[in-house]
Amino acid sequence: GILWxxxxxxxxxxxxxxxxxxxxLNGLLLLCHG
Structure with missing residues (x-):
């Protein structure tokens, strides 16, 4: 109710x-490995 x-x-x-x-993080990994 109210709390949620x-x-x-x-x-x-x-x-x-x-x-x-x-x-x-995904972009960084792609840049490093790509």
């Missing part, structure tokens, strides 16, 4: 940050 609604934005921010970090 309050936590949701933080989780979304974390997921977005992890996604960006993962994409950067």
């Amino acid at each position: 609604t309050g936590e949701a934005p933080k989780v979304t921010e974390l997921e977005e940050s992890m996604g960006v970090y993962f994409n950067m």
Whole structure:
């Protein structure tokens, strides 16, 4: 309910940050090995 609604934005921010970090890591690996 209320707790989940309050936590949701933080989780979304974390997921977005992890996604960006993962994409950067992938790009770095491609640059190094490609």
